Amino acid sequence: MPADSPAGQDAAKLPSPEEVICVLKKQSPTEDSYEIFSLGQGEKDGKPSFALRRSPYSRSDDGENEALEHLVDNFRIDGLPAHLQPGQGRRVHVIVSTNSGTGLSTQFYDNVLAPLLKAFGLTASEEPEQGGAEQPGSYRLVVTQDAGSVKDFSRNLAAFDRNGKNIEHTVVLLSGDGGVVDILNGYASDNDDTTSGHGAGTQSQPLIAILPLGTGNALFHSLHKIVKTPAASDLTQGLRTLLRGRVAPLPSFKATFPEGSRTITYSETSNTTPTGNDSDNTVDPTPSLGEQTEYVSHLYGVVVASYGFHSQLVWESDTPEYRKHGAKRFQMVAGELLKESHAYQATVEIGRLHTTPNGKSFGLDKLDRDRHAYILATPVSNLEKTFCISPASQPLDGQLRLVHFGPVDGTKTMEIMMAAYDGGKHVDMRWARQAQDGKEGEDGVGYDEVHEVRVTTHEEDARWRKVCIDGTIVEIPSGGCMVISKEAKRHLRVLVDGSTAYEFAS
Numbered sequence: 040m041p042a043d044s045p046a047g048q049d050a051a052k053l054p055s056p057e058e059v060i061c062v063l064k065k066q067s068p069t070e071d072s073y074e075i076f077s078l079g080q081g082e083k084d085g086k087p088s089f090a091l092r093r094s095p096y097s098r099s100d101d102g103e104n105e106a107l108e109h110l111v112d113n114f115r116i117d118g119l120p121a122h123l124q125p126g127q128g129r130r131v132h133v134i135v136s137t138n139s140g141t142g143l144s145t146q147f148y149d150n151v152l153a154p155l156l157k158a159f160g161l162t163a164s165e166e167p168e169q170g171g172a173e174q175p176g177s178y179r180l181v182v183t184q185d186a187g188s189v190k191d192f193s194r195n196l197a198a199f200d201r202n203g204k205n206i207e208h209t210v211v212l213l214s215g216d217g218g219v220v221d222i223l224n225g226y227a228s229d230n231d232d233t234t235s236g237h238g239a240g241t242q243s244q245p246l247i248a249i250l251p252l253g254t255g256n257a258l259f260h261s262l263h264k265i266v267k268t269p270a271a272s273d274l275t276q277g278l279r280t281l282l283r284g285r286v287a288p289l290p291s292f293k294a295t296f297p298e299g300s301r302t303i304t305y306s307e308t309s310n311t312t313p314t315g316n317d318s319d320n321t322v323d324p325t326p327s328l329g330e331q332t333e334y335v336s337h338l339y340g341v342v343v344a345s346y347g348f349h350s351q352l353v354w355e356s357d358t359p360e361y362r363k364h365g366a367k368r369f370q371m372v373a374g375e376l377l378k379e380s381h382a383y384q385a386t387v388e389i390g391r392l393h394t395t396p397n398g399k400s401f402g403l404d405k406l407d408r409d410r411h412a413y414i415l416a417t418p419v420s421n422l423e424k425t426f427c428i429s430p431a432s433q434p435l436d437g438q439l440r441l442v443h444f445g446p447v448d449g450t451k452t453m454e455i456m457m458a459a460y461d462g463g464k465h466v467d468m469r470w471a472r473q474a475q476d477g478k479e480g481e482d483g484v485g486y487d488e489v490h491e492v493r494v495t496t497h498e499e500d501a502r503w504r505k506v507c508i509d510g511t512i513v514e515i516p517s518g519g520c521m522v523i524s525k526e527a528k529r530h531l532r533v534l535v536d537g538s539t540a541y542e543f544a545s
């Protein structure tokens with residue numbers, strides 16, 4: 040179906056179930072009438088394009104009542120769900136993350152989300168005065184201006200909540216995992232010391248709804264992995280969840296870093312050439328990527344904490360040397376890293392809770408190797424739609440799992456990664472190894488359910504001391520220990536598919 044045919048045309052033909060977002064029951068005393076909202080996806084000027092379609096339909100329309108019944112059964116709503124109704128006790132925010140993925144968030148907002156919300160009587164408003172009342176029927180729109188926009192928004196939300204307003208917040212995020220993580224870190228960090236009040240209860244934790252417009256969208260794919268029917272594109276599913284989803288507490292983890300750890304980011308700076316005279320400094324208009332570092336003590340995450348091949352790939356492909364190669368850079372970096380097959384010198388300890396007659400006791404076990412290729416802890420199953428790094432992870436199960444293996448050559452690493460793309464089969468991989476004492480042994484991919492992971496790097500060269508927390512790169516000092524632990528507290532809530540049975544963590 041072309042994406043650019045006008046909304047509302049073609050009322051006589053039902054949209055295909057794959058494209059349907061929801062079926063709104065209209066108020067009509069005389070007949071059963073509906074409005075079917077669907078998402079048209081196509082291509083315009085070589086780029087993906089989106090259109091919201093609205094098709095009025097009534098039961099008296101000839102011929103297709105069975106098909107209509109099917110759509111009504113699966114997608115009916117009678118109005119906006121409570122989480123999208125702004126009012127005295129709730130604010131609704133929409134964040135358009137302009138840099139996410141391939142930059143489609145703005146188009147998706149303009150062509151689909153804004154008209155969809157408008158059809159339900161919701162329009163964007165300017166930011167309300169601090170403490171001022173929300174206009175009825177309006178949501179607050181945030182269009183990101185820079186890398187700090189989402190975190191700033193989230194910190195403001197936390198500050199607002201700390202003032203005891205007792206207002207719930209729904210945040211619709213047009214972004215990838217980065218947006219979720221920015222919300223989490225902005226909100227949770229500002230409430231780190233809160234032992235009671237809004238941080239402790241579930242009622243006022245911000246509720247996030249994800250429209251997957253990032254690159255990996257790991258959290259979205261992991262949460263929706265068990266949604267079986269009816270089939271839909273990711274964005275259609277995202278809109279279904281927005282309108283028909285239910286609320287669940289979102290598990291997260293905390294990574295604590297040793298003193299001297301720094302985040303490493305790159306952003307555009309213009310080059311200033313000093314001339315000795317302040318007013319004469321010449322500015323080279325060609326932007327270049329400058330490295331920024333900031334000391335960091337801890338970060339919260341919802342997707343991944345890694346050291347080794349994974350963090351190296353994320354970091355090196357973000358460096359100025361590789362950024363200039365565009366989308367090819369991931370493959371280029373992966374190729375180089377596979378050739379090098381660096382063996383990371385580190386001590387890795389796994390913390391588990393054991394049940395004893397006297398209750399739970401915590402124990403640490405050291406991994407039986409001092410060199411590693413891959414250390415990755417995750418609460419989710421998928422890092423991308425088809426990259427299943429932790430097949431045992433169930434959405435929202437609140438478990439943290441560690442995937443790890445020792446030094447292998449590039450071919451073996453590729454084989455392991457390919458098995459992850461093949462439904463997570465890597466976790467069963469075993470291979471023969473030449474033990475150091477010359478005797479044959481067996482090696483394999485380690486896969487453990489953990490409560491905590493401690494990684495102490497012994498690398499001297501800073502190149503090999505980068506860890507990755509949900510895409511943020513942190514350099515830790517040699518001899519320093521990063522601790523990754525499950526968070527008992529839930530900082531955020533998330534919308535999940537309304538027709539799927541999820542098992543929540545106890």
Ligand SMILES: Nc1ncnc2c1ncn2[C@@H]1O[C@H](COP(=O)(O)OP(=O)(O)OP(=O)(O)O)[C@@H](O)[C@H]1O
Pocket residue numbers: 136137138139140141183184185186187188189214215216217218221252253254255256257510
């Ligand atoms: N206008 C902007 N300028 C600079 N950075 C921005 C801007 N808007 C958003 N960002 C940042 O860009 C990053 C986008 O990350 P996001 O995760 O949403 O997309 P992604 O990396 O493509 O997807 P994923 O993490 O799912 O692979 C976020 O960290 C966000 O803060």
